[in-house]
Amino acid sequence: MRHRLLHYIYRPLSLLLVTLLAGLLGLTAQSSASSPLSEGHWVRLSVTRTGVYKVTFATLREAGIANPAEVRLFGRGGAMLSEVLEDNSLQLTPVPAYVANDAVYFYATGVTEWIPELSRQTFRHQQNIYSNQGYYLATDRTDLPVQRIESQGAQQATEPAVRTSFLAHELYEQDRHSLRASGRLLFGEPLGGHPLTVPLTLPSPLVSDAEGDLKVAYVGLPDKDQSLELTVQLGGETYKDIIKRSEDETSASTYLAGIYHAKSFAAKLPSEAQRVETQLQIAPAGRQSYLDYLTLVAPVALQYGGKGQLTFRNYSATPGAIASHRIEVTGSASALQLWGRTPEGQVASLPIAEQDGAVTFTGAVTSEAGIPVEYTLFALADAYPVEQVVALPHGGVRLDTVPDYLMITTEALRPAAERLASYHREHSGLRVQVVTQQELFDEYNGGTPDATAYRLMLWDYKRRYEAEHGAESYHPLLLLMGDGAYDNRKVSQDWSARDFQLTEFLLTYQGENSTNVYSYSTDDYFGLLTEGLRGVGVGAQPLSVGIGRLPIRTLEEAEAVVDKIIRYDSEQVPGVWRTRACYVADNMDGYSHLGEADGIAQLMERLQPELMVSKVYMDAYAHKNVGGRTSVPDARRKLMDELQKGLLLLDYTGHGGPAAWSDEQILTQADIVRFDYPHLPVWITATCDFTNYDHPQTSAGESAMLNPTSGAIALYTTTRVVMNLNNEQMNRALHESLFTPQADGFLRPMGIVMRDAKNALTDDTMNKLNFFLLGDPALRLRMPAYETVITELAGVSLDKLSEGESVPLHAMDSVQVRGYVASSKGVVQGDFTGRLFVTVFDAKAPVKTHIDNAPDKDPEKITSFEDYPGMLYAGVAEVKEGHFDFSFVVPKDLPYSGGNGKINLYAYSDAKGGEPYEAMGVSHAICVKPGVGEHSVVDTVPPEIRELYLGHPNFSVDNPIGSTPLFVATLADASGINLSGTGVGHNMTLVVDGREDLTFNLSSSYTASEMEAGVGRVLYLLPELPDGDHTATFTVWDVCNNVTERSFAFRVRDGQAPTVVESHARPGVLTADDPLIVEVYNNAPGVEVDVTIELYDYRGALVALSPQMVARSGHDTPALIRWEPKLQSGGALLPGLYIYRLRMTQGDSVPAYTSGKIVVR
DSSP: OOOOOSOOOOOOOOOOOOOOOGGGOSSOOOOOSSOGGGSSOEEEEEEOSSEEEEEEHHHHHHTTOSOGGGOEEEEEETOOOOSSGGGSOSSOOEEOEEEETTEEEEEEOOSEEEEEETTTTEEEEEEOSSOSSEEEEEEOOTTSOOOBOEEOOOOOOSSSSEEOEEEEEEEEEOOOBOSSSOSSOOBOSBOSSSOEEEEEEOSSOBOTTOEEEEEEEEEEOOOTTOEEEEEEEETTEEEEEEEEOOHHHHHTGGGOOOEEEEEEEEEEOOTTOSEEEEEEEEESTTSOEEEEEEEEEEEEEOEEOSSSEEEEOOOOSSTTOEEEEEEEESSOOTTEEEEEEOTTSOEEEEOOEEOSSEEEEEEESBOTTSOBOEEEEEEGGGOEEOSOEEEOOSOOOOOSSOOSEEEEEOTTTHHHHHHHHHHHHHHTOOOEEEEEHHHHHHHHHTTOOOHHHHHHHHHHHHHHHHHHHTTOOOOOEEEEESOBOSSTTOOSGGGOSHHHHHSOOBOOOBOSOOSSTTOOBOSGGGGOOOSSOTTOOGGGSOOOSEEEEEOOOSHHHHHHHHHHHHHHHHOOOOOGGGGEEEEEEOOOGGGHHHHHHHHHHHHHHHHOTTSEEEEEEGGGSOOEEETTEEEOHHHHHHHHHHHHHOOSEEEEESOBOSSEETTTTSEEHHHHHHOOOSSOOEEEEESTTTTOTTSSSOOHHHHHHHOSSSSOSEEEEESSOOOHHHHHHHHHHHHHHHHSOOTTSOOOOHHHHHHHHHHHOTTOSSGGGGEEEESOTTOOOOOOOEEEEEEEETTEEGGGSOTTOOEEEEETBEEEEEEEEEOTTOOBOTTOOEEEEEEEEOOOEEEEOOGGGSGGGOGGGOOEEEEOOOEEEEEEEEEETTEEEEEEEOOSOOOOOOSBOEEEEEEEESOBTTBOOEEEEEEOOEEEEEEEOTTBOOOOOOOEEEEEEESBTTOBTTBOBOSSOEEEEEEEOSSOBOOOOOSTTOSOEEEETTOGGGEEEOGGGEEEOSSSTTEEEEEEEOOOOOSEEEEEEEEEEBTTSOEEEEEEEEEEOTTOOOOEEEEEEEOSEEOTTSOEEEEEEESOTTOOEEEEEEEEOTTSOEEEEOOOEEEOOOSSSOEEEEEOOOOTTSOOOOSEEEEEEEEEEOTTOOOEEEEEEEEEO
16 A cells, blocks of 8 residues: 555644735735735725726715725726736735815726837737726725825926827727637637728827828638738728748647737828728638737827817837927816826826917826836816725735635635535644635735736735745645636627626636637646746746636535535545546547557556556447447446446546547536436546536536536546647656655645646646646545555465465465455554455456457457456455455466466455545465366356346336346355356356347446355346347356356336336444435436435334435436435434335336335444
């Protein structure tokens, strides 16, 4: 064994408590343990466009500000945060304000910024991709610094010329749809048909002989080896641009939605025009092409029309130049004010003079760095009113104690997040903080939504932690509980539905590329906390945080998923399933998927040899074509059987999408929604966009997590298209991180598994971004933590064998095995008393692929892979006070490959200190040799079929069954049932109507009894059979080649009333607070049935009655009915023996019943 007990209690950490200094509230990265929002009254103000805004005293008082004249403003408005950490402030940014006329006036930045391009002396626009509004915070806390807009004295011009014009900028942009449902870019009108006319109205007329910077951004998709030509007409002039299809773009053509161009033209403009029209057209017509945006930056006259606001900027050849300005004004200028705003955000009121229908002033053109200073001419009466004023309901989110685990959620989902947090505080020893994203936006960005604010909160805690702990790094966990959208603002057509608009989503981080295979969406961005990496791409930066996401939309979904997580982590549901992993590989493509999956399976056998690996490689199975659709039914059935048995891990490599795995749909979303197998594996899906959670439709991967009782407990999965080679590297890294313990001996939490796996892939800076953890990052894999050790095998002490040496076994040998259960340090666990599950395999052997999957169906191109196809024995033994002793008989017919087989062991006992008390182990010290052993078993008695039925125990030709009946057989044999599958014709089989396509190998469906040696059961759900009369023959062999055969007839009639075929209650022994789970097989899989459960004490008195519940069994799985029984008086059940009776009906059908025993202790 390789790891310690599952639950790891985090060590307490001493923390640095930093005192907030009010004077440091400006532009600084200073961390603080105290939030300014924790005291006083705070309100949130919203803005849309850039300019001067006002909020009245009356409005502020209504929102709770007692003294509006003393108000302080903070925030950044609609400007996006920098993606370079150290460019941002960890404190709220103060905003200068002007108080007059019972109102507060301030200069605000809207959601469209115009950023100077100094090299070209123009401006480019940046649209806020996270919010349609910008926000500021206001408070009446007088202990915080205040900034007021003061008057500035007269300045002396350093330029001789008087400025009478400025560079105006206008934008046309329609965000209607995304071409790939990925990335930041949204597009507007099509360009491939009639010419598109784009009108622009400038704030004042163009100057004479003006030349402007006309920029057109668009996307087009030429045919292979072809090009598209964009024609732009403006003011009688024509401009052109050409898109050509490059070789690289052609090779990725399957995923290419368009080629993006942003072209600038030096455009000649019509003199003194204020409204200009631009015509755009793509040729050849009919090709997929769309406009992103059109901008025009052009010199216009400094003119003010007498109302509204005039905002202007200019460049100068001399940095820091001061110039005189003349602004033509319509009407009186007596009420006008002029505010100037520096690039650093300082605002001052400048003196102006009225002169001959104009106002003049002298002021700086640019800063000393050459960045234009912005001026606004306006009257106070024309200040824009703030659009919303909302009182903040919270008091800041900065904790005195740095958390280990941060959960970001929405207000609607907060109750579920708080419940999960409480569980982890109590059971995992984690310091957990739950915040809503709006609380976080208020704290770190003045209320404006921005994905970078998520990072800033973690960066803040990192700086505080590392200031106290020096070289010790801060590596927290982060859970994003809430759904996401690739269009964060939800302005495009795909997100226009009312439900989407009314549901708060968490933000997503989208790459800038939005048109081809390299577009990505990643949660990694939120965990990039290393400073000093300016210019380094997202995928090349180290991850500091273990991140998981639960894309949940409703509180009902959230509560169900939290229930599921807590059940997985807390309920003791032992079973061999905890030692089983399944690897699924797509077919075709030159066996590439098989090779990748088998390489990962072999890695698993090295990392964790105690686990039993099952391989479902589609290349090894025949195709079936029905109605023009190809399927691989045997591979699909094998996968469903493996899930029903229970798995610790499920891994898929191959083609896929949001709705299915593989072109043959070996697994579909419809399957996942119907799943109700009880044991939840972790899924690794190395396939394309299986979990594109940021799309409007729910993906199959999401369904696996949202299934309340089945599916997956977590998924390492993908949001976008991913590449084969990189997938294999990611899969390997995940396995190494998942199954290699940390230095402290514990398995990593699932979020840390993903973090460490990605950090190990230094050469992959793109593909890995599309992998993410769908699940709780604090969970750990529920793998047995103790060891089973075999000390003696067939009379040979194993500690006397050299490495690689084995004990020879022969056909018909009775093999005695002894051993013990130990801790990871080798200490025998004397208090371990329970059950031991034994599975013995013959040596590895090659398994050939099927001719249907061979290239060109050439028999010479069939390949093979190695597996353990021969099971020699499966049984159950006892462990007493830490020791075990059992025996098995080697089957008579074996291929004698000469290689080493293996013995897999799994044991469980009663819980120890609240922890699972389970052990597993493996020994490869057996080798089956030719010949019969000296002390071989002599057995001529064939297996006993104690029970056999189909559909229900009373089946017969006169008592029809449903079309997908369950086959049940109870078997007994002193020597053991033959499960090896290696003897010719000696498989355990069921043959229906003598048909080869209805011949089923049932060896893997055999389960040994825990109560009686040599006894076991077969449960196998048949595929859909046609109505009518049928015959079947069941054949079973024992290890001594004795055979029993039973033939029977039955009649199928679809639409039969449900009949209980089989039921099991678990746990068989429970405490008064444990839920009772009843697994029920019936003859109507896929049909919803109504269920109630009655509970009787040993005297036959009814003591508890469940409410009516709805259940549905799958085609391969039982229905799971979960009930927490309480006495009818409301009290807990008393210790003792109880009988449950389950009643099942469908509509008005006759009830079906099943019953069993449970013990309450």
